[in-house]
Each structure stands twice: as C-alpha cells, then as structure tokens.
Amino acid sequence: WVNDQLDLPAKGKRIVVTAGGNLEAIDPVRFIGNRSSGKMGFRLAEAAAKRGAEVDLIYGNVSVSLPRDARIHLHPALLSAQAMLEKLEELFPAADALLMAAAVSDWRPKEAADHKLKKQAGVEEMTLQLVKNPDLLKTMAQKKRPDQVVIGFAAETNDLLANASRKLAEKGADLIVANDVSGDAFGGDEDQVTILEQGKELDPWPRMSKQAVADRLIELTLARLAEKKN
Ligand code: CTP
Ligand code: CA
Numbered sequence: 585w586v587n588d589q590l591d592l593p594a595k596g597k598r599i600v601v602t603a604g605g606n607l608e609a610i611d612p613v614r615f616i617g618n619r620s621s622g623k624m625g626f627r628l629a630e631a632a633a634k635r636g637a638e639v640d641l642i643y644g645n646v647s648v649s650l651p652r653d654a655r656i657h658l659h660p661a662l663l664s665a666q667a668m669l670e671k672l673e674e675l676f677p678a679a680d681a682l683l684m685a686a687a688v689s690d691w692r693p694k695e696a697a698d699h700k701l702k703k704q705a706g707v708e709e710m711t712l713q714l715v716k717n718p719d720l721l722k723t724m725a726q727k728k729r730p731d732q733v734v735i736g737f738a739a740e741t742n743d744l745l746a747n748a749s750r751k752l753a754e755k756g757a758d759l760i761v762a763n764d765v766s767g768d769a770f771g772g773d774e775d776q777v778t779i780l781e782q783g784k785e786l787d788p789w790p791r792m793s794k795q796a797v798a799d800r801l802i803e804l805t806l807a808r809l810a811e812k813k814n
Contacts, residue, residue, distance in 0.1 A: 592636030593806055599632045599639050600672070600679040601625050602686035602720070604646035606665045610712065611697040615663075619770040620687035622646030624737075626742045627798035628683050629656050633804060640679065642671045644686055649773065665689045665717040676724050681733040681805050684721045684757075692717055725756030733808045735759045735801070738780075741766040745778065745786065758808060761801065779804070 585601065603625020607615040622643055629641045641651070642659045644667075650658060661667040665688045676682055691714035721736045728734050730734035736757040738748035741764070748762035760780045775797050779787040789800065 592777040594632055594686070594802070595636035596679065597632075597680045597806070598678055599637045599802075599805070600642065600675050600682045601629045601632065601639060602642045602644075602668060602682075602684050602688075603629070604644035605687040606644045606661075606668060606689035606717075607663050608665070608689050608692035608717075609663065610693050611701045613700050614687065616691070616693065616714075617645055618687050618689065619628060620645075621648050621771040622723065623648050623771065623773075625683075625685035626651045626792050627794045628685055628801060629653075631795070631798040631802040632805075633739065635806070637802075640675045642668055642675065642686070644668060644800070664692060665720065666692075669718060669720050669723065672720055672724055676727065676732075679732065680809055681725055681735070683735045683801065684724075685737055686720075687739065688720050689717055691715065711739070719755070720757040721757060722755045723801065728756070731809075731812050733758050733805055733812065735761065737794065738762045739765045745780075748780050758782075759804070 586768045601649045604622035605618040605620035609615050628693045629639045630651050630653060632639045633653040639656045640659060641656050642661050644661055659671050668686060694713040694715045725734045734757045736755050738760050739750045740747045744762050744764050748760050749800060752760040762780060773793055774791055775794050776791040777789050777797055
C-alpha cells in the first residue's frame, strides 16, 4: 500500500482513452460494425489508472468485460462515431493525453431507416449508400494544446509501416502505434506493435501481451508529457 502511494507517476494526470468499435445503424435492428474487442483500450485505461491517473474511458461496441477501477470513469458511446466525437469534444479539453485505441467506423449509412427494412418479392440485390464519418483523431489533434499528448493507432493488414507513416504525417498525432491486424490481433491477448514518431527512428517492440504493450504505452505517454512541460 505504501509502495502504491509512492509509486504513482501519473498522479494528477487526466487521460482520455477510446476503445471498441462503432455500430452504425442501418435500421432499428441492423448495423455496420467491426471486429474490435475493446481489449487494448481497456488495458490502456487500467495501465493509466494503476499509475494514479484519472481516466475517462469512452467506449463503443466491445466484446470483453469493462474494467473496474475507481479511477476509470466510464463513458459509453455505444453506437455511432458521432456519439464518440461528442464525448471527445466534452472530455478532451480537460485531458493531458488522449489515446485513440477505438476502431472508429470510417463510414455510416447515409440514412438510417426508422423502420425495419423489409425484403421485397423479386428484389435480389440491394445497395447501401455510405457517407464518410469525421476523423476523430485528426479533429482532436487539430485542437491539441502544446501541453497535450495525442496518440493514434494504425491497424493494417498490409504495408504496415508505409501506411502507418502516412497516418503519422496526416493526422497530427504525436505518435502512432502501428499494429498488424492480419493475424489474431482482434480479440487476441498479444500484440506486436511498432512506434512511429516525428523525427525519430521506427521503434519495433517485441511481441508481448496487450497488458505489457499498454503498460509501456502509458510509460511512453508520461515521458512525452514530461518533455512537453520542459
Ligand atoms: N480514427 C478516427 N476517426 C476515424 C477513423 C480513424 O479517429 N474516422 C483513428 C483511430 O482511432 C486510430 C487512427 O485514427 O487511432 C487510425 O485508424 P485506422 O482505421 O488505422 O486508419 P484510417 O485513418 O481510418 O485509415 P484506413 O482505415 O483507411 O486505413
Ligand atoms: Ca479506419
């Protein structure tokens, strides 16, 4: 207990974490979603809380149980990317750091029907029109104060580092965590990530548990925060 009190490097910090995927409504009973489990975001929230930070955890659709910790404040944004954006607009200004682990839906149905869509005799094909969602990470990074740290993720099945470097350049995040999702990353307990930062060498981390990745990412976040204060 005494050690806990002494060893709280994130005490006084407020960290926003997003986790899980969005469910974009097609009609009252159907949606478009993705395979994000929420696990990485939840491990990040726990890693930050364990170090003494107050954590605002904004989560969408998840398939694992929610973290329980007095320092983790839960903000469900279960459905749309838009709902997640509204929570971010509310919570990011008071935060020291943002970690965007959520798999934000890139698209949403142009119109969500207000009744269950029915099949029709003789109709064998149907087209769903989608419109682009806002980029939450980019939107928040544009509003970032000099003392805030913003971390994004890049989920790729191919050309991992080329795609991730493009995201680093385009999104305005301090750091991108590149993650190969061609294997068992979704719902799995382990990850192999590479850290990309402006003006720094690529930093490939060994394969390790998501909890270990989360611990290291929070340490890195705290280190970058400390540098900003100087
Ligand atoms: N992201 C976001 N808002 C979106 C899409 C993505 O905030 N509308 C964030 C994710 O939370 C993640 C980062 O941007 O931190 C990268 O997400 P990813 O899906 O890998 O990249 P995209 O920019 O969406 O590009 P694409 O899916 O085409 O690879
Ligand atoms: Ca995407």
